[in-house]
Amino acid sequence: VDDELSTPYEFITMPAEDIILYAKWCPNTYLIILDKQEGINGTDFITVTFNQLIPEIEIPSRLNYTFIGYFDDSNEGNLYYDSNGISSIKWDIDNDFILYAQWQPNTYHITLDVNGGDELEIIEYEILYDELYQLPVPTYQTKIFAGWYADLIYESKKYTNRFGESVDVWKENNDIVLYARWIDESKAILTVQDLKDIVYDMTGEYYLLNDLDLNNQEWMPIGYDNNPFSGFFDGMGNEIYNFRLTTHRYYVGLFGYAKDATIQNLGLRSYVFNITNVDNGSYINAGPLIGYARNTTLTNCYATGNVYVSLTTTSTNMSPSLMVGGLVGVMTGTVLNCYSTGNVTAVASGRSVASSAATATGLVGAINHDNVFISNSYATGDISATAQNYWTGGTVAYAYGLASGGEFSNSFTTGTISTIATGSYYVEANSAGLARNGKVTNSYATGNITSFAKSINNNMCVAISGGLLIHSGNVDNSFTTGMITSSTQGSQGISRSGGIVASNGIVTNSYSTGNISASSSVYASAGGIAYNGTVTNSFSVGDLSATAGTEVNVGSIVASDYNSIVINSYFANSQTYNVRHYSYQPSTQPTNSLGISAAISDLQSEDWIKAYLWIDGAEIWEFIENQYPLIKWQ
Secondary structure, three states: OOOOOOOOOOOOOOOOOOOOOOOOOOOOEEEEEEEOOOOEOOOOEEEEEOOOEOOOOOOOEEOOEEEEEEEOOOOOOOEEEOOOOOOOOEOOOOOOEEEEEEEEEOEEEEEEEOOOOOOOOOOEEEEEOOOOOEOOOOOEOOEEEEEEEOOOOOOOOEOEOOOOEEOOOOOOOOOEEEEEEEEEHHHEEOOHHHHHHHHHOOOOEEEEOOOEEEEEEEOOOEOEOOEOEOOEEEEEEEEEEEEEEOOOOOEEOOEEEEEOOEEEEEEEEOOEEEEEEEOOOOEEEEOOOEEEEEEEEEEEEEEOOOEEEEEEOOOOOOOOEEEEEOOEEEEEEEEEOOEEOOOEEEEEEEOOOOOEEEEEEOOEEEHHHOOEEEEOOEEOOOEEEEEEEOOOOOEEEEEEOOEOEEEEEOOEEOOOEEEEEEEOOOEEEEEEOOEOEEEEEOOEEOOOEEEEEEEOOOOEEEEEEEOOEOOOEEEEOOEEOOOEEEEEEOOEEEEEEEOOEOOEEEEEOOEEOOOEEEEOOOEEEEEOOEOEEEEEOOEEOOOEEEEOOOEEEEEOOEOOOOOOEEEOOEEOOOOOOOOOOOOOOOOOOOOOOOOEEOOHHHHOOHHHHHHHOOOOHHHOEEOOOOOOOEEOOO
């Protein structure tokens, strides 16, 4: 009833005289969400009153950044809160709203040590966190600057290239001293011609100081069997790219043949590796980095292109033989922190009295299937091998996710692995997620694996598929998830599929989840983990099937009880295989040879697993409700 809006009018009786009533308005309130943009802590949201000052807030924090304030845009915009969480603004937006935190990267100081080089005018620089930067290039008589490093033995991170350009944004959260690295001029690779000139000293020490564009030229591999590269080559984190490998040679790669060599810190990309050859030689060892390597060490190397090699012979006295790898064709030695991402295809076709053989591997081939050590490495491309022989010789096709054989740790493959072998006489096709045989720790394969063998004259044909390995091996803390199949066509067919190992194996703390099948005219076997062997603390959950005319072995853990021991291992298949089907019965059956059946819901129950399965397995297994157990390193 008053213009000061202090007394409300009560509508009870009719007033005795005319009066003026004044409307009183209450400002609306709105919800303001505070988007911290990678920050943590502080106020999450506030309620504001229209046309009134917005309240103070607790500011957020972010590692290596300083809070600037909250704005009405994620990048620029108008400031609503200052760096202390205080505002002098009256809210004037008539709806709920979002304000965005903005951050200033912290500044860190770099001190430069020229390490014997000529002194710099300025040796201290300010660097913003998460930003690229440019540092000066020092000089040193008879030496070439290779970059700025964090220590004098150059084993830690490389911060810049030889032009002083940062190789990555700044991620350190402290001030630091960087040291100049110097390379003797005689050891420096700066140009394509420098790279070619390695052939004049095959035992030398070389450093690639920048990326090299080979200008789409056909590359002549460095090294041959009678003059191998036996030196030291450090790519220093640089790449060689834009080259071609399309000409048939016995040893094909950037390096053709290496022996007692060390190659490290080198990347290969944007290359054409496509060889199709008819009647010009009978064998090829091919890989983008090295065709053939003995007692060689590879560290921090990679290749990202596809590899295709096809070799056809029409003479009955010449048989095609291929070893093709995603990084190295054939190798003995050590592979650390390396990878390949391209598809690898090997095709061998002949009509010879000798065998046609095609081997494709995701990373490296191996001599005698067991002389390579691989750690912290992987291959992600599809791997396929195809072999044909329409004469009296045999036919073999092998495809392996990483290598022909050896020792593997902390490594994996994700592509499909497949083989097709067709011939007149003995025919064999093998495919495996990692290798033919070996020792495997903390590794896995996730792609589908298939093998197919066909004898057109109804002679023996064999197809074998293994989740990780084909033949005997030890496997620990590893797994497979892909579908695994093997099949043959011909009257004397044998097929075998195994979730981890297709033949005899010693398997511990491992699992297989894909469907597994085998089909053949005479004999077929499908084992959830292995054909036979010793299996401990493992499980299999994929469907299994085997079809054959004479003999069939199927087992959810091991396909055959013969020489098998299964301890504390479980299976949960949608089709129950609690007995194996034999035409041959062994005289004795080891204890727990078939494993223990469990419902899927049991194997996905943490309480059930801990009560009945691996009571002491907490150090190995990760138990998550409604999921199958995972190995902790996953």
